[in-house]
Amino acid sequence: MASSTGDRSQAVRHGLRAKVLTLDGMNPRVRRVEYAVRGPIVQRALELEQELRQGVKKPFTEVIRANIGDAQAMGQRPITFLRQVLALCVNPDLLSSPNFPDDAKKRAERILQACGGHSLGAYSVSSGIQLIREDVARYIERRDGGIPADPNNVFLSTGASDAIVTVLKLLVAGEGHTRTGVLIPIPQYPLYSATLAELGAVQVDYYLDEERAWALDVAELHRALGQARDHCRPRALCVINPGNPTGVPGQRVRRGFAVPLIQEGAHGDGAALRRAAGACLLPLHLQGLHGRVRACGFRGGYVEVVNMDAAVQQQMLKLMSVRLCPPVPGQALLDLVVSPPAPTDPSFAQFQAEKQAVLAELAAKAKLTEQVFNEAPGISCNPVQGAMYSFPRVQLPPRAVERAQELGLAPDMFFCLRLLEETGICVVPGSGFGQREGTYHFRMTILPPLEKLRLLLEKLSRFHAKFTLEYS
Amino acid sequence: MASSTGDRSQAVRHGLRAKVLTLDGMNPRVRRVEYAVRGPIVQRALELEQELRQGVKKPFTEVIRANIGDAQAMGQRPITFLRQVLALCVNPDLLSSPNFPDDAKKRAERILQACGGHSLGAYSVSSGIQLIREDVARYIERRDGGIPADPNNVFLSTGASDAIVTVLKLLVAGEGHTRTGVLIPIPQYPLYSATLAELGAVQVDYYLDEERAWALDVAELHRALGQARDHCRPRALCVINPGNPTGVPGQRVRRGFAVPLIQEGAHGDGAALRRAAGACLLPLHLQGLHGRVRACGFRGGYVEVVNMDAAVQQQMLKLMSVRLCPPVPGQALLDLVVSPPAPTDPSFAQFQAEKQAVLAELAAKAKLTEQVFNEAPGISCNPVQGAMYSFPRVQLPPRAVERAQELGLAPDMFFCLRLLEETGICVVPGSGFGQREGTYHFRMTILPPLEKLRLLLEKLSRFHAKFTLEYS
Numbered sequence: 001m002a003s004s005t006g007d008r009s010q011a012v013r014h015g016l017r018a019k020v021l022t023l024d025g026m027n028p029r030v031r032r033v034e035y036a037v038r039g040p041i042v043q044r045a046l047e048l049e050q051e052l053r054q055g056v057k058k059p060f061t062e063v064i065r066a067n068i069g070d071a072q073a074m075g076q077r078p079i080t081f082l083r084q085v086l087a088l089c090v091n092p093d094l095l096s097s098p099n100f101p102d103d104a105k106k107r108a109e110r111i112l113q114a115c116g117g118h119s120l121g122a123y124s125v126s127s128g129i130q131l132i133r134e135d136v137a138r139y140i141e142r143r144d145g146g147i148p149a150d151p152n153n154v155f156l157s158t159g160a161s162d163a164i165v166t167v168l169k170l171l172v173a174g175e176g177h178t179r180t181g182v183l184i185p186i187p188q189y190p191l192y193s194a195t196l197a198e199l200g201a202v203q204v205d206y207y208l209d210e211e212r213a214w215a216l217d218v219a220e221l222h223r224a225l226g227q228a229r230d231h232c233r234p235r236a237l238c239v240i241n242p243g244n245p246t247g248v249p250g251q252r253v254r255r256g257f258a259v260p261l262i263q264e265g266a267h268g269d270g271a272a273l274r275r276a277a278g279a280c281l282l283p284l285h286l287q288g289l290h291g292r293v294r295a296c297g298f299r300g301g302y303v304e305v306v307n308m309d310a311a312v313q314q315q316m317l318k319l320m321s322v323r324l325c326p327p328v329p330g331q332a333l334l335d336l337v338v339s340p341p342a343p344t345d346p347s348f349a350q351f352q353a354e355k356q357a358v359l360a361e362l363a364a365k366a367k368l369t370e371q372v373f374n375e376a377p378g379i380s381c382n383p384v385q386g387a388m389y390s391f392p393r394v395q396l397p398p399r400a401v402e403r404a405q406e407l408g409l410a411p412d413m414f415f416c417l418r419l420l421e422e423t424g425i426c427v428v429p430g431s432g433f434g435q436r437e438g439t440y441h442f443r444m445t446i447l448p449p450l451e452k453l454r455l456l457l458e459k460l461s462r463f464h465a466k467f468t469l470e471y472s
Numbered sequence: 473m474a475s476s477t478g479d480r481s482q483a484v485r486h487g488l489r490a491k492v493l494t495l496d497g498m499n500p501r502v503r504r505v506e507y508a509v510r511g512p513i514v515q516r517a518l519e520l521e522q523e524l525r526q527g528v529k530k531p532f533t534e535v536i537r538a539n540i541g542d543a544q545a546m547g548q549r550p551i552t553f554l555r556q557v558l559a560l561c562v563n564p565d566l567l568s569s570p571n572f573p574d575d576a577k578k579r580a581e582r583i584l585q586a587c588g589g590h591s592l593g594a595y596s597v598s599s600g601i602q603l604i605r606e607d608v609a610r611y612i613e614r615r616d617g618g619i620p621a622d623p624n625n626v627f628l629s630t631g632a633s634d635a636i637v638t639v640l641k642l643l644v645a646g647e648g649h650t651r652t653g654v655l656i657p658i659p660q661y662p663l664y665s666a667t668l669a670e671l672g673a674v675q676v677d678y679y680l681d682e683e684r685a686w687a688l689d690v691a692e693l694h695r696a697l698g699q700a701r702d703h704c705r706p707r708a709l710c711v712i713n714p715g716n717p718t719g720v721p722g723q724r725v726r727r728g729f730a731v732p733l734i735q736e737g738a739h740g741d742g743a744a745l746r747r748a749a750g751a752c753l754l755p756l757h758l759q760g761l762h763g764r765v766r767a768c769g770f771r772g773g774y775v776e777v778v779n780m781d782a783a784v785q786q787q788m789l790k791l792m793s794v795r796l797c798p799p800v801p802g803q804a805l806l807d808l809v810v811s812p813p814a815p816t817d818p819s820f821a822q823f824q825a826e827k828q829a830v831l832a833e834l835a836a837k838a839k840l841t842e843q844v845f846n847e848a849p850g851i852s853c854n855p856v857q858g859a860m861y862s863f864p865r866v867q868l869p870p871r872a873v874e875r876a877q878e879l880g881l882a883p884d885m886f887f888c889l890r891l892l893e894e895t896g897i898c899v900v901p902g903s904g905f906g907q908r909e910g911t912y913h914f915r916m917t918i919l920p921p922l923e924k925l926r927l928l929l930e931k932l933s934r935f936h937a938k939f940t941l942e943y944s
Contacts, residue, residue, distance in 0.1 A: 021707070023783040027644045030787055035794045046597075068595065078593050080565075087563035090801075091555040097571070115769070121550050122769050123540065125518075158630055158771070161795050169670075172499045194794045198641075235493070297587070297594050297800035299630070299771075311495040315502055322507045322666045323633050327799040328769035329562075 032197045035190050036432020041416055042067055045426040060424030064456055066444045067426045079354050081347045082336050085111070089120050089332050103345040111332050120328045126321035128156025128302070129328070132335040136302050139338035149304060155316070156302050156334065158326045163303035165195050170316055171235050172199045181232035183224055185216070187391060187433035187441070189244040202232035207436060210393065213382045214246040245391040245433050245443035246382070300330030300337075362388065365446040365453055372454070376461035378468055389443050391430070394464060396440050400471035412440040418467060423459050504669045507662050508904020513888055514539055517898040532896030536928055538916045539898045551830075553823045554808050557583070561592050561804050575817040583804050592800045598793035600628025600774070601800070604807040608774050611810035621776060627788070628774050628806065630798045635775035637667050642788055643707050644671045653704035655696055657688070659863060659905035659913070661716040674704035679908060682865065685854045686718040717863040717905050717915035718854070772802030772809075834860065837918040837925055844926070848933035850940055861915050863902070866936060868912050872943035884912040887939065895935050897928060 023031070049063050081104060088094050088108035095105055114131035116122030127133065133151040140149035157163035172180045181202040184192045188205075196203045206224035208214040216239065228234045305313060340355075341348040366384035373381035373392045381392035396411050404414035410431035420426050430441025448456055495503070521535050553576060560566050560580035567577055586603035588594030599605065605623040612621035629635035644652045653674040656664045660677075668675045678696035680686040688711065700706045777785060812827075813820040838856035845853035845864045853864035868883050876886035884901035892898050902913025920928055 021643065021784050022781050023787070025645060025707075026642050026784055026787060030641055030791055033790060033794065035790060039790075039793075078591060083563040083565070087559040087566060090562050091559035093552075093555070094559060094566075097569075099569070119550060120769055124769065158799070159796065165795075169502055170498050171493065173497060191794060198791075198794075235497075297592055297596065297797065299797075299799040309494050312493050312498055315495070315498060318505060318507060318511075319502055319670075321511075322505065322663060322670075323637075324631065325769065325771075327630070327771040327802055329801040330799055 029198050029200055033194045034197070034432070035194050036428050039428075039432060041413070041420060041426060041428065044417065044420060048420070048424065058424065059422055063420075063424045063426055064448065064452075065426050066448065066456065067428045068445065077354070077358075079351060079358075081341060081351045081354075082333060084347075085336055086329065086333060090329070092118070101346045103341055103347050107336065111335060115328065120332060122328070124156075124325045124328055124331060126323070126325050127317055128154075128326055129331050129335075132156060132331050133302075135335050135339045136304075140304060153305050153308070153313075154302055155305070155320060156300070156326045156331050157320075158301065158323075158330070159296070159299040160301040160303075161191050162299075162326070163301055164191060166316060166319055167303060167305075168192075168195050168199060168201070168236075169319065170312060172201045174233055177231060177233070179232045180236075181228045181234040183221070183228070183234060183237040185238065185240055185246075187245055187430065187435055187443075188238075189240060190432055192238055193434070202228070204228040204232070204234055205434060208246060210382065210436070210439070213385075214391075245389045245428075245430075245441075298330040298333045299327055300334040301326075302334065361450065362446070365450060366390075368450070368454060369444075369446050369457060372457040372461060376464060379461060379464055384446060388445055388447055390446055391433075391441050391443050393430075393439055393441050395468070397468055397471040400467065403471065412442060415440065415464075415467065416442055419460065419463055423463050425456060425460055425463075427460075501670050501672055505666045506669070506904070507666050508900050511900075511904060513885070513892060513898060513900060516889065516892060520892070520896065530896065531894055535892075535896045535898055536920065536924075537898050538920065538928065539900045540917065549826070549830075551823060551826050553813060553819045553826075554805060556819075557808055558801065558805060562801070564590070573818045575813055575819050579808065583807060587800065592804060594800070596628075596797045596800055596803060598795070598797050599789055600626075600798060601803050601807075604628060604803050605774075607807050607811045608776075612776060625777050625780070625785075626774055627777070627792060628772070628798045628803050629792075630773065630795075630802070631768070631771040632773040632775075633663050634771075634798070635773055636663060638788060638791055639775060639777075640664075640667050640671060640673070640708070641791065642784060644673045646705055649703060649705075651704045652708075653700045653706040655693070655700070655706060655709040657710065657712055657718075659717055659902065659907055659915075660710075661712055662904055664710055665906070674700070676700040676704070676706055677906060680718060682854065682908070682911070685857075686863075717861045717900075770802040770805045771799050772806040773798075774806065833922065834918070837922060838862075840922070840926060841916075841918050841929060844929035844933060848936060851933060851936055856918060860917055860919055862918055863905075863913050863915050865902075865911055865913050867940070869940055869943040872939065875943065884914060887912065887936075888914055890939060891932065891935055895931050897932055897935075899932075 045063050045065065045067070048058065052058060052062070084100050084104040085107045088100060088105060089111055092108070092112060094100065095108065110131070111129075112118045112120075114129050116124065130151070133154045133156065136154045136156075137149040137151040140154075141147065155163065155166075157166070168182065171182065174180055179200070179202050181204045182192070182196055183204045183206050184196075186205045186207050193203055204224055204227075206221050207217075209217045209220070221237070225234055305316070308316075341351045369390045370381050370383055373379045373390070378395035379392050381390055384390045394412070394415065396415060400414065401411045404411040407414060409417070410429060412429035412431050416427055416429045427442040427444045430439070430443065433441075433443060435441050444460075446453065517535050517537065517539070520530065524530060524534065556572050556576040557579045560572060560577060561583055564580070564584060566572065567580065582603070583601075584590045584592075586601050588596065602623070605626040605628065608626045608628075609621040609623040612626075613619065627635065629638070640654065643654065646652055651672070651674050653676045654664070654668055655676045655678050656668075658677045658679050665675055676696055676699075678693050679689075681689045681692070693709070697706055777788070780788075813823045841856055841862045842853050845851045845862070850867035851864050853862055856862045866884070866887065868887060872886065873883045876883040879886060881889070882901060882903035884903050888899055888901045899914040899916040902911070902915065905913075905915060907913050916932075918925065
């Protein structure tokens with residue numbers, strides 16, 4: 001604008017629609033952001049769905065969205081107790097209805113008492129409803145074998161993503177060689193790389209060990225840290241646990257890293273990581289509703305900060321307050337997830353039965369996925385543990401790799417696009433998460449119903465065989 | 473870490489809890505963020521509430537939170553139809569209950585059909601549920617007298633705040649003299665200043681004209697723009713309409729500003745601003761649930777982009793997709809707000825009656841606020857139009873200003889803190905929004921119930937008189 005104001009005013013007066021904001025002029029950091037999970041392959045899947053609706057003939061009748069871990073979209077039935085309490089919270093007129101169990105009513109009343117104006121429609125304080133922060137703290141204590149958790153260190157968030165971004169924002173500083181570096185696992189969940197790109201921080205990759213079930217290798221961490229020190233100032237280590245896209249890292253991170261530790265999720269080794277707080281100085285626990293209730297559309301989540309400098313914690317609260325508050329229905333749902341019905345409550349039996357059914361089905365799906373993929377020549381798959389994703393490795397023939405390069409595509413993107421076009425199966429290429437040079441993967445959810453999943457796995461394996469033959 | 477790794481490792485080994493992240497080392501942009509609406513005065517209000525609960529004697533029995541526009545926390549009853557449909561969406565088992573009107577059921581079914589897995593618990597696409605984007609587009613068309621709106625230009629968001637931040641992010645570029653400048657009205661809603669500080673953009677102030685009911689003055693815009701060009705590259709003009717904290721700017725912004733126009737809200741002059749799209753190149757409409765249903769805790773909102781460069785729009789979508797999706801319950805609520813019951817629907821009469829009652833009460837409160845304040849010596853208040861805030865101006869005696877300076881406080885902060893300590897009334901000082909040098913204001917919501925509001929206004933006016941006497 002500065003240089004051509006006269007021209008533009010002229011254009012404006014003549015009603016021409018010259019654009020002030022173009023790709024060249026926009027935020028270069030935003031341009032550098034990549035986010036494969038909802039990237040071009042998902043765009044193409046949407047187009048294919050539209051074509052199917054318009055009656056275009058395809059070699060498949062539906063697009064199977066195995067790209068994102070969205071349980072309810074895959075037909076997983078929500079838990080009755082959660083739905084009941086939320087309905088009562090949303091519409092308290094129902095509290096007088098005989099069709100809800102007593103404990104659901106009591107829980108709804110307890111949550112509403114803690115809300116402004118006794119309504120989910122009111123803002124909460126920016127850190128989240130105090131009662132729910134207390135419930136989350138007690139949940140963490142139970143989970144971690146009694147290590148105390150302070151509700152004042154618990155902050156509710158708009159999904160785990162929001163909490164991760166807020167914490168990363170605090171850490172970013174410096175220029176050139178003193179820019180903040182953040183260690184992230186490869187493969188990683190691309191929220192990390194996208195956020196670091198947007199914030200102008202340096203992404204420092206450390207590779208998980210695929211041969212040992214995606215274990216975290218301390219020697220590799222030291223390598224990454226040592227190399228990073230040449231060009232940035234590493235200030236945080238991210239551990240994703242359970243791994244997304246990979247599964248659970250098997251190793252513990254305990255000592256020797258004087259960097260804040262950001263841990264997403266709290267599978268298995270949560271207690272060990274929190275005990276390491278003294279050593280690691282600033283661990284954080286992030287937990288989204290995503291993994292727990294699988295009601296990710298509510299965008300609930302929390303972060304626990306341990307041993308954070310009090311003044312920095314005040315700054316974090318200030319930053320959160322600019323966005324007013326996390327969605328209150330998501331806060332309410334989080335409360336139910338961290339404090340489910342007790343054995344003496346009327347809803348306990350049904351709640352447990354429904355929850356166990358979901359978990360048993362997930363375990364069966366994980367087993368099936370591992371089994372079918374490992375039987376397929378050229379595909380290998382680590383055990384699927386704790387997360388709802390598999391991240392199998394695929395062999396791609398050299399001619400397919402060449403063909404992809406001609407097309408300007410990552411080889412696994414080429415594979416996944418062909419898979420989508422020919423079978424309707426939508427998965428995310430490993431290159432969107434990062435992987436060792438020369439290896440190829442894709443991320444697939446294990447969430448479709450069991451029989452549908454079996455067909456999907458077999459179809460995918462057959463396609464891989466055909467693809468391999470075609471390019472051999 | 474780079475310089476003192478040895479020391480820190482030592483400290484770690486000895487179990488000392490040296491902090492890696494301190495105020496000095498954290499993100500300097502985050503430190504510069506200020507957010508008065510939930511700042512120190514609100515912290516103090518929380519402390520006072522706690523003291524009251526602990527039985528500490530105070531000159532008041534409750535803290536009145538007139539600092540934030542949270543209708544439901546102030547006892548405004550939510551609209552029955554909205555609660556019914558949301559409860560049905562949250563718990564579809566209720567669809568078979570005879571206790572809900574048919575149109576509420578139909579609306580819930582329509583929304584659920586558009587959700588993944590027919591559940592609010594599923595993620596939506598990142599731009600929001602397509603059906604709801606279409607409903608929003610039709611709403612905009614009706615509101616703006618038929619000017620077409622394209623659903624593909626409508627993006628749902630996590631409250632209006634989220635949409636504003638996303639759009640501002642796109643614009644930020646350059647260094648030094650080419651840094652992006654953004655024109656914002658003074659007084660402004662501090663989300664703008666906070667976000668610009670965090671993004672490292674230049675805040676360019678243009679003053680609204682208090683003498684003409686906070687009108688937007690085009691000559692003042694030109695002054696601000698001209699001055700800004702010396703030290704930055706102005707790239708966007710923000711218009712907040714209805715004004716927060718001030719009310720509605722009476723002037724139209726039409727031509728002559730070849731900068732993207734960001735308009736929050738769409739009160740009164742929405743159509744004119746959208747018509748100006750051709751001239752102004754990139755207007756945006758932002759609308760939160762906040763102002764409409766006053767169910768801000770759901771964090772619903774949308775942004776309409778008009779005449780945005782297609783490639784930039786793709787980048788915006790990518791940026792939104794990193795955060796997965798806006799909360800789905802908030803999307804559902806937004807849908808109900810933009811397409812309320814039609815005159816032939818069973819719920820129409822009750823919906824209209826409840827809505828009119830809310831609007832009539834707000835109008836009465838606006839009138840009362842203006843009247844009581846303008847009768848008080850040393851207080852003046854513009855008409856309260858369209859928003860739920862008043863932003864009265866207060867005369868503060870020179871000795872009070874001196875005393876504040878001794879204490880290192882802004883004079884209106886000093887006034888508001890004293891007000892809080894002596895009356896329990898919590899309002900936000902004008903300095904948190906910006907104001908002309910030497911003038912003092914505070915922002916107060918008009919939301920408390922009418923009789924409570926009257927007492928509050930009178931108490932506040934009496935306190936001002938006493939304060940003035942004390943420092944004269």
